[in-house]
Amino acid sequence: MIYQASVTAPVNIATLKYWGKRDKDLNLPTNSSISVTLSQNDLRTLTTASTSPDFATDQLWLNGKIESLDTPRTQACLYDLRQLRQQMESKDDTLPKLSQYKLHIVSENNFPTAAGLASSAAGFAALISAIAQLYNLPTSWSDLSKIARKGSGSACRSLFGGFVAWEMGTLANGEDSQAVEVAPLSHWPSLKAAILVVSDDKKDTPSTSGMQLTVRTSELFKYRVENVVPRRFDQMKQAILEKDFPQFANLTMQDSNQFHAVCLDSWPPIFYLNDTSKRIIKLVEKLNHDAQKTIAAYTFDAGPNAVIYYDEANESQVLSALYKHYGHVDGWKGAKEEYGSSGEVDKWSGVSRVILTSIGVGPQVTSESLINEAGLPKNAE
Template sequence: MSVYSASVTAPVNIATLKYWGKRDKELNLPTNSSISVTLSQKDLRTLTTASASSTFKQDELYLNGKLESLESARTQACLGDLRKLRSELESQDDKLEKLSQFKLRIVSENNFPTAAGLASSAAGFAALVYAIAKLYELPQDMSELSKIARKGSGSACRSLFGGFVAWEMGDLENGQDSKAVEVAPVEHWPTLKAAILVVSDDKKDTPSTSGMQATVKTSDLFQHRIKEVVPQRFDEMKQSILNKDFNKFGELTMRDSNSFHAVCLDSYPPIFYLNDTSKKIIKLIHKLNETEGEIIAAYTFDAGPNAVIYYDEANEAKVLGLIHTYFNQVDGWSKADTSKLSKLEIEGTDPEIYKGVSRIILTEIGQGPQITTESLQI
């Protein structure tokens, strides 16, 4: 039997200008443009092998070793789009194997624990779409593929690029102009680093899709955010990235995280993602920046209590030094040379703050999806 296959990896991305709100739920069209930083696949990535064979009986998806449903409308939308593109190729070239008619087997694994609470759907859908695109030998570029990944999970479209990425919201009803584009590649600012503080939480967060819908529908402040605040911030943040101006980039990142959580709180009933530990981390970062007299570290929080702290390598001794001072008891320091870190204490910080954090992930800006020789078998 012949089996055709392609294996790829795709990265996680963490937004610095947040996506929150859909104008079209089926197509995952957003109410505002967003910006993200792609994180290094050395630390966080999804590896996906997509195979097609005339002998396969049905489409199958294995996630981290477990058979998962492919039935969701979102996954079906991605598979449908990719098969359609392949079938167009096949209709133009008789010599091509009719892969579009074969069933697919998709095997996918993350190199980080799902329990970390990091949104893995972005990397997951980016890897799925890119793997099948490679299997099908599609000629479409990353922005084109990002529109397909977007239908799987909105933020997945940004994981098709490395470095700094913008998701342009677009105007069209069919979503054909709602796509990811590169703002700047890794090489533009390779010294940008990130420390992820995985915050323990006993409660179940509001899922982001239903949270967004609630905010769009009920928050009085939300319309102002998407119409006035974000469009201006989008231009300013792109400029700060092009200028490698961490001071500005960091401020805009922190402001936008707060603005996003503010419209969550303004929803009815209110949605809370930050907990008391998240708030203590926010205060710690502001105090560090005050002490330094400039912004050398910037927090951002997605739809959960985990903190992502961005900083430039030039300030690593201080930023990681502060984090190490308060969180050295927590797992995740093995890759750092902690002897080079400064011991930094901030007055008034709860010495037991580490109890709210279960793990630290030290990482940095990274590349977009890659083709790999490593493959996954079931």
């Protein structure tokens, strides 16, 4: 017999960046962070978790390829989830001993993996949520976020929709380092995002090693985490609760800039932005200048891809400005007639596609399964 559960989980993009760890093994951050959860209609990971007494080993397939489950991070997540299931089984003899069975996990992204689009966040959020559903764990999302955090720090924020805070906590064991909801999707549903995919390639410096280098070598880093982020954390939460877009936007752009300044201050320096990224920053600056108010905000994670936030009320103005230069790439969802004709496009290179999206919900249980009757990926048939 094969037991299974499938869950989809979203990408989140930090507006107040997490960068730096005070405990590498537990993935405890040096500062709190805030993010926006994006719509799963456009960016999501689908994961099917299955278990059976007939499975010989734990196995993971990601986007059709076998991946290792033997990393310390993944093993820490699986251990915690099995322990929670085992506690349930010890109190109820009628429950099947799922905690003792091996797992087959099949996962698929609908966006580039490891290209600066928070693939690990969605991936670990989907993995933890799917196994929690498989085990029927009565665990809160914040408690599950502590487990997801051990797999990928930013994954803890993908366990909620809308606007999410990852509270850094102070305890050495990490029990108070968790994600909490700042505001649900319904609070500010008019917030939209345009993602300009600058590169589908894997980044030169992975986030984990980049963080370690920054913590070890950057003199600006200590000032950031001790003085700047705590103040911005309260200011950004307030801006979200008040739906104050100009304040939200300015804080988002300033924090993105400082994050990359800290990367540049590392030794040797870390470069996640490229010339196309910088050109997009100038484009957004000009857009806000021409509008005589802040109607768009850029942010860049550990990669060159730009995420541009705007309110639906200013959608035509924002997307028209972007379309003027990047209207020749895929992803505009048939919006060409609204945002400009081909004759008006001043084609800029460096962007491979556009993803137009909005705020989304947290993990969702789905009936869509990625495994066959033998407990193997369907695409292996």
